[in-house]
Amino acid sequence: MTLQTLKVTVDDGMAVVVIDRPETLNALSRQVMDDLDAWFAWAASAPSVHGVLLTGAGPKSFVAGADIKQFKGMGPEEGKAFAERGQAVFSRIERFPKPVIAVVNGFALGGGSELALACHMRVASNTARFGQPEVNLGIIPGYGGTQRLPRIVGKGLATELVLTGDMITADRAYEIGLVNHVFAPEDLMDGARKLLRGILNKAPRAITLTLEAVFASDLPIERGLQHEAALFGQACATEDFDEGVDAFLGRRTADFKGR
Numbered sequence: 394m395t396l397q398t399l400k401v402t403v404d405d406g407m408a409v410v411v412i413d414r415p416e417t418l419n420a421l422s423r424q425v426m427d428d429l430d431a432w433f434a435w436a437a438s439a440p441s442v443h444g445v446l447l448t449g450a451g452p453k454s455f456v457a458g459a460d461i462k463q464f465k466g467m468g469p470e471e472g473k474a475f476a477e478r479g480q481a482v483f484s485r486i487e488r489f490p491k492p493v494i495a496v497v498n499g500f501a502l503g504g505g506s507e508l509a510l511a512c513h514m515r516v517a518s519n520t521a522r523f524g525q526p527e528v529n530l531g532i533i534p535g536y537g538g539t540q541r542l543p544r545i546v547g548k549g550l551a552t553e554l555v556l557t558g559d560m561i562t563a564d565r566a567y568e569i570g571l572v573n574h575v576f577a578p579e580d581l582m583d584g585a586r587k588l589l590r591g592i593l594n595k596a597p598r599a600i601t602l603t604l605e606a607v608f609a610s611d612l613p614i615e616r617g618l619q620h621e622a623a624l625f626g627q628a629c630a631t632e633d634f635d636e637g638v639d640a641f642l643g644r645r646t647a648d649f650k651g652r
């Protein structure tokens with residue numbers, strides 16, 4: 394696969410995907426969106442990929458938002474299509490069947506913050522800054538920010554962030570539950586790897602089913618619970634379930650096969 398704007402390495406099931414446009418602080422051009430879409434579509438069923446760390450190139454920025462150059466002269470129809478395209482790409486990431494962790498190494502602004510929100514978890518360096526500055530440009534978040542931010546940090550705080558456009562520090566992002574862990578910059582990648590490795594040591598089918606069940610938490614609770622029960626049933630049909638229970642009862646470490 395030819396990817397013009399991403400650098401991808403895969404090691405022992407763990408893919409590190411780096412958005413690589415440091416000269417624009419990794420702004421999301423049309424090409425970046427196409428590359429993300431193509432790679433995540435491919436990786437969803439690639440047996441070599443068990444989980445993903447998504448980050449930005451350079452010491453300064455995760456992603457500083459949509460590429461503002463694209464906005465010049467954009468009309469209403471084009472704007473709607475622009476938002477729909479971004480939403481589709483980010484929904485593909487949110488629905489990715491294996492864990493995706495945003496490794497936020499600097500600015501996560503606008504579409505960059507929305508990209509992090511579409512990942513299943515977020516970790517950040519203590520130099521990271523989060524914000525939805527769209528109102529400064531006379532627009533609104535269009536890649537899911539008005540929908541995912543309230544679901545993650547609550548409506549009141551999300552409303553303040555999208556209305557003021559203010560940036561918050563990594564420590565504040567941790568305080569409000571926007572990021573799961575904050576690390577010193579030099580420890581960020583190792584911390585993210587350790588978190589993902591711990592997850593990848595579990596039964597892979599159970600991980601996929603769990604992600605799907607958590608996604609259903611946006612449904613009304615009765616439907617979410619029905620979904621959870623159906624997925625629980627599916628987990629009981631796996632070989633790894635037999636192995637996990639046998640290993641526990643036999644006081645040994647489970648040897649999961651992903652079946």
Ligand code: COA
Pocket residue numbers: 416417418420457458459460461462500502503504526527530
């Ligand atoms: N789109 C396109 N280019 C961007 C960009 C974006 N979202 N964000 C930064 N860049 C470019 C700058 O134009 C600059 O390019 P240049 O060197 O050719 O002039 C380069 O990246 C470095 O950015 P600069 O602004 O010089 O760095 P800074 O340290 O002074 O400020 C930010 C950093 C992140 C505060 C500032 O770049 C910024 O506010 N970016 C826009 C953030 C934003 O509004 N995103 C939401 C878009 S909806």
